Amino acid sequence: ATAGGQAGSGEEAAVDLIMFVGGDGTMYEGLQGLFQRPDWAAACRVPMAAVPCGSGNGLAASAGLWDPVTAAVAACRGRVAPVDVASVLQPPGNRYYCLLSVVYGAMANLDIGTQHLRWMGELRFHLGGLWEVIRGRYYNCRVFVLPPADPAATDGPATPHGAQAGTAALSASDVGLGLPRAAPGGAAGAGAGAPAPAVTPAGPSPGAPGSMQERLLPPQAASTSTNGGGGGGIAGCHLSDYPAGPPLPLLSQLGSLPRPLPDSPASLPPGWTQLADSLAILGAYNTQYLALGARANPGGRMGDGAWDVWHMDAVPGVGANTSVGKGAGGDGAGGGGGRGGKPAGSGMRMRSLRVLLGIEDGSFAKAPDVMRVVKARALLFEQRDSNT
Numbered sequence: 366a367t368a369g370g371q372a373g374s375g376e377e378a379a380v381d382l383i384m385f386v387g388g389d390g391t392m393y394e395g396l397q398g399l400f401q402r403p404d405w406a407a408a409c410r411v412p413m414a415a416v417p418c419g420s421g422n423g424l425a426a427s428a429g430l431w432d433p434v435t436a437a438v439a440a441c442r443g444r445v446a447p448v449d450v451a452s453v454l455q456p457p458g459n460r461y462y463c464l465l466s467v468v469y470g471a472m473a474n475l476d477i478g479t480q481h482l483r484w485m486g487e488l489r490f491h492l493g494g495l496w497e498v499i500r501g502r503y504y505n506c507r508v509f510v511l512p513p514a515d516p517a518a519t520d521g522p523a524t525p526h527g528a529q530a531g532t533a534a535l536s537a538s539d540v541g542l543g544l545p546r547a548a549p550g551g552a553a554g555a556g557a558g559a560p561a562p563a564v565t566p567a568g569p570s571p572g573a574p575g576s577m578q579e580r581l582l583p584p585q586a587a588s589t590s591t592n593g594g595g596g597g598g599i600a601g602c603h604l605s606d607y608p609a610g611p612p613l614p615l616l617s618q619l620g621s622l623p624r625p626l627p628d629s630p631a632s633l634p635p636g637w638t639q640l641a642d643s644l645a646i647l648g649a650y651n652t653q654y655l656a657l658g659a660r661a662n663p664g665g666r667m668g669d670g671a672w673d674v675w676h677m678d679a680v681p682g683v684g685a686n687t688s689v690g691k692g693a694g695g696d697g698a699g700g701g702g703g704r705g706g707k708p709a710g711s712g713m714r715m716r717s718l719r720v721l722l723g724i725e726d727g728s729f730a731k732a733p734d735v736m737r738v739v740k741a742r743a744l745l746f747e748q749r750d751s752n753t
Contacts, residue, residue, distance in 0.1 A: 380411055381411075381412075382411070382412050382413070382414060382440055383395070383399075383411055383412070383413045383414070384413070384414045384415075384416060384436075384440060385413065385414070385415050385416065386416040386418055386433075387416070387418050387419050388417070388418065388419010388420055388421050388422055389415075389419060389421045389422065389423050389424055389465055390419060390421075391419060392413075392415055392424055392464070392465075393463065393464075393465070395413075396450065396462045396463070396464060397461065397462060399462075400450070400462045400610055400611070401608070401610075405610060405611070406611075409450070412443075412445045414430070414436055414439065414440045415428065415430055415436065416430070416433050416436040416437070417430060417431070417432060417433065417436065417657065418433065420483055420485075420486045420487055420489065420490075420656070421487065421490070421655060421656040421657075421659075422487075422654075422656060422657050423465050423466070423652050423654045423655040423656050423657075423659070424464065424465055424652055424654075425657075426652075426653075426654035426656070426657045427652035427653045427654045427665070427667060428446070428667075431657065446667070446668060447667075447668035448464055448651075448667045448668055449464065449651055449667060449668055449669070449670060449671075449672070450462055450463070450464045450611075451463050451464070451467075451651065451672065452610060452611060452613060453467065454602075454604075454607055454613075454616070454622060456602045456606075456622060456624060457602060457606065458602070458606050458607055458608070459607075460607045460608045460610060462610075463651075464651055464652070464667075465650075465651060465652055465655070466648055466649060466650045466651065466652070466655060466661075467648070467649040467744075467746075468647065468648045468649075469504065469506060469644070469647040469648075469746070469748070469753060470502075470503075470504040470506075470644055470645055470646050470647050470753050471494070471497040471502075471504075471645055471646050471717065471753075472646055472647070472648045472661075473753050474493065474497055474753050475490055475493030475494045475496070475497050476490065476493065478493055478496070479492065479493040487656050487657060487658055487659075490655075490656055490658075490659060491658075491721070494721045494724075495721065497717065498714055498717045498718050498721055499714075501645075501710075501713060501714045501717070502645065502752065503643045503644060503645050503679055503713070504643070504644060504645070504647075504750040504752065504753045505642060505643055505749040505750040506642065506643075506644060506647065506746060506747060506748055506749050506750065507625075507626045507639075507642060507745075507746070507747040507749060508639065508640040508641075508642075508644075508647065508676075508744065508745070508746050508747075509626065509630055509633060509637045509638065509639050509640075509744070509745040509746075510637070510638055510640065510674055510739055510741040510743070510744050510745075511615060511636055511637050511638075511741060511742050511743040511744070512636065512638065512671075512739060512740050512741060512742070513670070513671050513740055513742050514636070602621055602622050602624065603620070603621045604616060604617060604621070604622075615742060615743040616743060618634045619633065619634065622745070623745070625747060626745055626747045633745075637745075638739075640674075640676055640678075640739075641676070641678040641679060642749075643678070643679045644676050644677060644678060644679075645677040645679075645713055645716075645717060646675065646676060646677040646717070646720070646736065647674070647675075647676045647677075647746075648661060648662075648674070648675045648676075649672045649673070649674045649675075649741065649744055650662035650665055650672060650673050650674075650675065651665065651667055651672050651673075652665060652667055653665040653667075653727070658724075658725050659724050659725065660724060660725065660726055660727035661675065661724055661727075662675065662727075663726075663727030663730050664727075664730070670742065671740045671741060671742050672740070672741050672742075672744070673738050673739075673740060673741075674738065674739050674740075674741045674744065675736050675737070675738045676736065676737055676738075676739075677713070677716060677717070677720070677735070677736050677737075678737065679713070716734070716735045716736075719732055719735050720735060720736060
């Protein structure tokens with residue numbers, strides 16, 4: 366039986382703990398089973414423990430469960446901490462649940478592009494990252510984020526590197542992700558089969574397709590009432606077109622998920638901001654670790670009701686919708702649309718290399734002008750590149 370099938374059946378009231386033995390993909394699959402249950406609200410209150418036996422083990426590392434023995438001891442001690450879960454909506458009617466990350470560009474490629482090297486364990490991520498540094502490309506997209514109304518409300522002591530181990534209880538906090546399909550001129554969905562991007566707050570829901578977002582469960586049946594079907598120029602998909610689950614109060618303010626996404630946040634409710642349209646790396650993280658040796662989100666807190674969106678722009682400090690040429694002191698990337706990732710100069714490659722060399726302990730985050738981060742309770746994303 367699969368993790369999703371086991372978690373989606375049985376009497377949760379008679380269960381004290383759900384223990385997932387495997388990697389982040391196993392946890393992701395089990396999460397889908399829990400939230401697809403009619404009694405998901407009760408099921409998500411059952412504590413979960415991740416026993417790290419996969420190639421990534423990011424959730425386990427973030428909870429201080431560094432090995433199977435530590436995980437077993439933590440389960441016996443019964444220490445529980447809340448974990449946000451994001452709802453990921455993908456038109457025309459797919460809904461996924463995530464608690465680790467949603468990634469695009471180099472971070473997505475280094476994972477999906479090394480599936481054939483799973484036998485190497487965590488080393489495959491480092492090799493994939495090195496190839497992305499050498500490859501050196503920017504990827505076109507459209508991204509809007511909704512920061513917390515009170516950023517101070519999400520501030521606080523982060524889980525330290527040597528945090529006391531514990532199990533997790535899924536939190537019904539208002540965090541969610543939504544993925545509108547790309548416009549006719551862009552790539553509608555990732556070539557590797559990963560969900561197309563768009564993220565916004567939801568109830569107990571989180572992090573971008575599983576552990577680095579590979580689709581482990583079959584897609585939901587497409588809705589037949591998505592404002593006219595799957596053609597271009599559609600105003601959007603209503604939230605009622607998606608499977609029932611935790612409420613989505615922030616996305617509900619939009620009325621429907623815009624398709625395609627607008628050129629600016631002016632047509633969105635107040636508070637939404639826009640990121641650059643050309644990025645080398647984009648990652649929305651709930652956990653500190655993406656793998657035992659990848660602290661991609663130092664300072665992250667899994668239960669603060671917001672995710673950390675890390676991004677590497679074409680040029681440090683350049684805002685959204687800005688084209689940068691080599692003569693402007695940049696890396697030679699443009700901010701326009703298009704199907705192909707744009708080659709980058711040595712400046713971006715050096716910044717990407719600093720991320721790769723400093724991701725094990727998170728030290729890359731201390732280097733100026735390498736990456737930027739913003740807190741987000743909701744995110745709208747549209748893929749506009751076929752090379753990721």
